[in-house]
Amino acid sequence: MSSNRITVKNMTDKEYFLGHKACAGCGGSLAVRLALKVFGDRTFAALPAGCMSAVGFIYPQMAFLNNAIISTFPGTGSMLSGMRAGLDALGVKDAHVVGFAGDGGTADIGLQALSGAIDRREKIIYICYDNEAYMNTGVQKSGLTPYGARTTTSPAGNNLPGSVMQKKNLFEIVAAHDIAYAATASVGYPQDYLNKLSKAAAVEGTSYIHIYATCPTGWGTPTETSVSLAKEAVDSGLWYLAEYEDGAFTLNRKPKEFFPVKEHLLKQGRFKHLKDSDIKVIEEARDKKWKRMLEKWN
Amino acid sequence: MIDTRKNESVFVSGDEAVALGVRLSRPQVISAYPITPQTIVVERLSEMVEDGSLDAKYIHVESEHSAMSAAMGASSVGARAFTATSSQGLLYMAEGLHYASGGRMPIVMMNANRSLALPWSIFGDHRDSMSMLDSGWIQVYVEDAQEALDMTIQAYRIAEDPSVLTPFMINLDGFILTHTYELVEVPRQKEVDSYLPPFSTPNKMSLETPKSMGFSTSPADNMEFKYQQHKAMMDSMEVIKKADKEFSEMFGRSYHGLVDCYQCDDAEYILVTAGSVTGTARVAVDTMRIKGIKAGVLKLRFMRPFPEQEIRNILSGAVSYGVLDKDISFGYEGTMFTNVNSALSGSKNFPRGMNFVGGLGGRDISVQDIEEMFIALQKCPDNAYGDYIKSRVSFVNMGVNINE
Known part of the structure; x- marks a missing residue:
């Protein structure tokens, strides 16, 4: 893998997703951009309602150079299945069929179709860019919004600390289908993401990458910190880099010491209100998860 | 098994007549989800795929919403798609109906007309399809199993016409048609092939000419797309009449147009x-x-x-x-x-x-x-x-x- 692996240095200069109207510092658009540089011209993409479809397909200004279509909000997985079946029936070989869906489109409204698609074992790649809320509609809580995050439907006040639910464990839900390949990634660790994209492109069967994607607009963070914050999220243990292959989980990065959670969270407007007791809840949940991952995963 | 090299009369239910019509139409992708009283259609189609008499990709979807979504995925790359539903299932895929017609995807779907809950009822009436009248689909209501088979073939011919490119819903009264056995004449495959050429459309994603589809519009552009959709549906009237006339010339059965x-x-x-x-x-x-x-x-x-x-x-x-x-x-x-x-x-x-x-x-x-x-x-x-x-x-x- 090392000899022909795609790196920031040797990747193509060609852009497949450009001229779109995403916010400055958008982590989701970075996830899409890098993925298409790995997948290349022979890519058919489907994107449900969400930020990337909203910013990439405004007639007559189309932002994708490869084939791309907006799917229904709940129907990314099934539209990908239909595209793959159609291409197979027409004899189109060596083409990638790829979905890019946000956290709401994946963990909430699109979960049924995603589960069906994985169950069918088709050769499709599904990428969830997780910016931890319904950003396109103006920052509402999703199933992947973390504890304590202020959104426009989980306000922080005297009675509630923002979202009172922990993030849905989607990576392991996907893995429980015994999917051919699944991984988590972060826009803060681009080489790790590129490696995983290459693996997903090569695997026979369905693959899933869940990439943590910063959203300056929704998180209340400076645009220039999008990459460093996404890196810090991993370093603080609030996100993790892992893979699921051949029935086994592997942790790709095991920080010896976590970056301080409080320092990381308080850089973000959505967490500014958190009390020390809330941060304790977050740290405890993190430690519980890491204890389990370190014990059971490679 | 029916020999489609020669005209043969068979004793089949309305659902089975549709399945025979689908096979003769050579769809490339079938997305299937069961619902009474449609289910026999997707059962028979699965058997045809299994025994090799139908060369199509058969997708077991997890809902009607996904049945339509998968059919749209197939249609978006230029494949001929079929699905079937009924009642609650039709409503569950309602979003997809408007989506497919707006995307000008000539999907053909059989709908077994069935009442809508509440109260629950598996029996027939037209409240399901009538509530989808504004979804931009061509809607035909057939009278018997023969018309069901014949209209399945005609449906692709009409829907895929370049001036139409509009999805097509074939409605059969639940149980009264779907489950009643009648003698049905099955046309020859060779003649159907000459009546219904392979699906060809410029409105698709392909490696040769990459496209963005299913895009969004501003108020400055949206109405023009809706006008074109309406015009295509209006223009389909002449296409329907022509399809009926040519069908009658080739197969000896006319339904007299609209x-x-x-x-x-x-x-x-x-x-x-x-x-x-x-x-x-x-x-x-x-x-x-x-x-x-x-x-x-x-x-x-x-x-x-x-x-x-x-x-x-x-x-x-x-x-x-x-x-x-x-x-x-x-x-x-x-x-x-x-x-x-x-x-x-x-x-x-x-x-x-x-x-x-x-x-x-x-x-x-x-x-x-x-x-x-x-x-x-x-x-x-x-x-x-x-x-x-x-x-x-x-x-x-x-x-x-x-x-x-």
């Missing part, structure tokens, strides 16, 4: 029907004619595009007309009645009309019920006066009094 008539030429009292009840109405017309009453039936085959001109021509010569709706738009009247009245509103002679709502939730409509409709039409009051507005909508064969 509407079919029985004894309408000199009829004073005409009942408008859709679907399987038309057969019952034909019998009732015969008995009325014996009694010297000039009755006729207008079989409304297509609800969209709506055959305004044909309806106007045929009904404006009548003294009065009735519309038999297996549907009720609560708070007003049956949807077919509203549409027929609208078609007539521009004609010089606007005959008196009555709306008979019947068959809801699968209740039987007998020959006698229809005879009573013709008798009521003879007594139909003048449009402009008295209790006409109150009395023009009546429920057929009710078990309770209206004021009970």
Whole structure:
């Protein structure tokens, strides 16, 4: 893998997703951009309602150079299945069929179709860019919004600390289908993401990458910190880099010491209100998860 | 197994007739989800794929929403797609219906007409498809299994016409058609192949000419797309007539385009029907004619595009007309009645009309019920006066009094 692996240095200069109207510092658009540089011209993409479809397909200004279509909000997985079946029936070989869906489109409204698609074992790649809320509609809580995050439907006040639910464990839900390949990634660790994209492109069967994607607009963070914050999220243990292959989980990065959670969270407007007791809840949940991952995963 | 190299008559249900029509149409992708009374269609298709007599990708989807979504995925890369549904399933995929028509994807779908919950009912009426009338799909209502098979083949021909590119819904009355066995003539594959060429469209994603599809528009552009969609549906009327004519030349069966008539030429009292009840109405017309009453039936085959001109021509010569709706738009009247009245509103002679709502939730409509409709039409009051507005909508064969 090392000899022909795609790196920031040797990747193509060609852009497949450009001229779109995403916010400055958008982590989701970075996830899409890098993925298409790995997948290349022979890519058919489907994107449900969400930020990337909203910013990439405004007639007559189309932002994708490869084939791309907006799917229904709940129907990314099934539209990908239909595209793959159609291409197979027409004899189109060596083409990638790829979905890019946000956290709401994946963990909430699109979960049924995603589960069906994985169950069918088709050769499709599904990428969830997780910016931890319904950003396109103006920052509402999703199933992947973390504890304590202020959104426009989980306000922080005297009675509630923002979202009172922990993030849905989607990576392991996907893995429980015994999917051919699944991984988590972060826009803060681009080489790790590129490696995983290459693996997903090569695997026979369905693959899933869940990439943590910063959203300056929704998180209340400076645009220039999008990459460093996404890196810090991993370093603080609030996100993790892992893979699921051949029935086994592997942790790709095991920080010896976590970056301080409080320092990381308080850089973000959505967490500014958190009390020390809330941060304790977050740290405890993190430690519980890491204890389990370190014990059971490679 | 049916030998499609020669004309063969087989004894099959309406669902099976659709499956045979689908196989002859050579779809490349089938997305399948079960729902009574449609299920036999996807069962038979799976058997055909298994035994190799149908070369199609068969996708087991996890919902009707995904059935439509997968069909759209297939259509978006230029593959011929088929799916089938009914009732709650049709409503569950409602988003996809508008999506497919807006995306100009010529998907063909069979719908087994079934009532809508609540209360739950697996039996037939037209409330499912009528509630989807504005979804931009061509809608045909067939009368028997033969018409179901023939229209499946014609559906692809019409939907895929470059001037149409609009999805097509074939409606079969639940159980009455879907589960009733009839003798059906199965056309030869070779002739169907010459009637229905392979699907070809510029409106697709491909490696040669990459495209963005399913895009969004601003208020500055949206109406133009909707206008084109409407125009394509209007233009489909001529395509439908041509498809029927050529089908008749090749296979010897004509359904007379958008509407079919029985004894309408000199009829004073005409009942408008859709679907399987038309057969019952034909019998009732015969008995009325014996009694010297000039009755006729207008079989409304297509609800969209709506055959305004044909309806106007045929009904404006009548003294009065009735519309038999297996549907009720609560708070007003049956949807077919509203549409027929609208078609007539521009004609010089606007005959008196009555709306008979019947068959809801699968209740039987007998020959006698229809005879009573013709008798009521003879007594139909003048449009402009008295209790006409109150009395023009009546429920057929009710078990309770209206004021009970």
